[in-house]
Amino acid sequence: MIKFLDLHKMNMRFDAQFKVEFQQFLDSGYYVLGEGTTTFETNYAKYCGTTHCIGVSTGLDALILIFKAYIQLGKLNKGDEVLVPANTYIASVLSIMEAGLKPVFVEPNKATFNWEAATIKKHISNKTKAILTVHLYGQLADSEAILNLAQDHNLLLIEDAAQAHGSENSFGKRAGNLSHAAAFSFYPTKNLGALGEAGAVTTNDGALAKVVTALRNYGSEKKYENVRIGVNNRIDEIQARFLNIKLQHLDADNDSRRAIAKQYLSNIKNDKITLPFYDGTNNHNFHLFVVIVENRKVFIDYLHKNGIQASIHYPKPPHKQKALQEFSTLQLPITEYIHKNCVSLPINPVLTHEERDKIIKIVNAYL
Numbered sequence: 001m002i003k004f005l006d007l008h009k010m011n012m013r014f015d016a017q018f019k020v021e022f023q024q025f026l027d028s029g030y031y032v033l034g035e036g037t038t039t040f041e042t043n044y045a046k047y048c049g050t051t052h053c054i055g056v057s058t059g060l061d062a063l064i065l066i067f068k069a070y071i072q073l074g075k076l077n078k079g080d081e082v083l084v085p086a087n088t089y090i091a092s093v094l095s096i097m098e099a100g101l102k103p104v105f106v107e108p109n110k111a112t113f114n115w116e117a118a119t120i121k122k123h124i125s126n127k128t129k130a131i132l133t134v135h136l137y138g139q140l141a142d143s144e145a146i147l148n149l150a151q152d153h154n155l156l157l158i159e160d161a162a163q164a165h166g167s168e169n170s171f172g173k174r175a176g177n178l179s180h181a182a183a184f185s186f187y188p189t190k191n192l193g194a195l196g197e198a199g200a201v202t203t204n205d206g207a208l209a210k211v212v213t214a215l216r217n218y219g220s221e222k223k224y225e226n227v228r229i230g231v232n233n234r235i236d237e238i239q240a241r242f243l244n245i246k247l248q249h250l251d252a253d254n255d256s257r258r259a260i261a262k263q264y265l266s267n268i269k270n271d272k273i274t275l276p277f278y279d280g281t282n283n284h285n286f287h288l289f290v291v292i293v294e295n296r297k298v299f300i301d302y303l304h305k306n307g308i309q310a311s312i313h314y315p316k317p318p319h320k321q322k323a324l325q326e327f328s329t330l331q332l333p334i335t336e337y338i339h340k341n342c343v344s345l346p347i348n349p350v351l352t353h354e355e356r357d358k359i360i361k362i363v364n365a366y367l
């Protein structure tokens with residue numbers, strides 16, 4: 001069976017380095033916010049091109065901390081509206097709600113799966129105070145136009161870059177550096193994935209970085225001096241150390257994902273399968289390769305019978321989740337269509353050439 005994502009195989013590539021790192025970690029005697037964290041924060045800020053990176057516990061916490069910090073800085077107020085793509089993972093929406101803000105859902109473009117500036121613009125009201133843009137599946141969402149829109153309307157722009165490590169725009173600027181503040185997830189399945197939970201906030205806003213740094217650590221700027229009502233959302237030291245090792249391979253991994261995507265895009269030819277939009281540049285890291293197939297259950301069962309494990313991202317849109325019942329009557333047909341028909345094919349740097357060829361052959365033979 002070709003696994004959708006073989007995390008063991010992915011991480012075994014770094015087996016020896018991880019073991020050396022763990023020994024150093026153990027020997028250091030510093031297990032929380034130690035040297036590994038500081039080094040990772042410096043390296044990841046440099047990678048993204050931002051002045052600050054703050055390591056935190058998860059991607060969801062990174063988003064929540066950004067919103068809470070802007071509230072503490074007086075740039076947002078409870079009840080303010082935040083525009084968010086309807087076609088996203090629920091974490092984007094939960095972060096807005098957890099901070100006491102109001103999500104306003106905006107439909108995506110059916111071909112790119114991401115939203116566009118022109119559609120976002122139609123939803124701006126005098127209650128709108130921020131835009132949470134999501135680079136879904138790793139593809140940057142219309143980044144320059146959305147930044148211009150935010151600037152024109154004096155809105156905060158926040159990136160949910162949880163899936164977009166290393167994706168860069170036409171000026172070579174990377175995800176995490178295309179907004180006022182960005183959130184990353186290092187959940188194990190991500191292109192830069194830890195061996196457990198981890199996340200980060202990146203920003204060029206020194207004041208925001210200071211508040212987020214305090215909030216993640218009980219609201220303290222100095223040990224046992226609490227200046228804000230904070231939480232414990234610190235990044236795990238050992239995860240930061242593992243991430244430092246994997247960061248060195250991120251660009252190569254993203255290149256190999258793009259190479260597989262190009263191979264799929266030129267060789268998958270089947271009327272029943274709609275392939276994803278890709279402009280051929282580095283604005284996509286192919287965290288996921290998502291195709292549209294009607295009657296997807298039949299397709300997924302067919303793949304499975306032929307030794308290929310597929311996945312779905314995601315089966316049900318946020319506004320149709322029981323937890324978000326208050327939004328269930330919204331009319332979001334494009335989002336619903338995508339969620340109903342999307343199928344993720346395996347794409348990752350440890351997929352062998354034989355496996356890629358087999359996936360193409362089996363997908364092409366689907367009737």
Ligand SMILES: Cc1ncc(COP(=O)(O)O)c(C=O)c1O
Pocket residue numbers: 058059060061088089091092134160162163184185186187198199
């Ligand atoms: C788009 C998006 N936003 C936010 C998150 C939240 O990240 P985490 O799982 O690290 O909390 C994820 C992770 O799955 C995600 O895909």
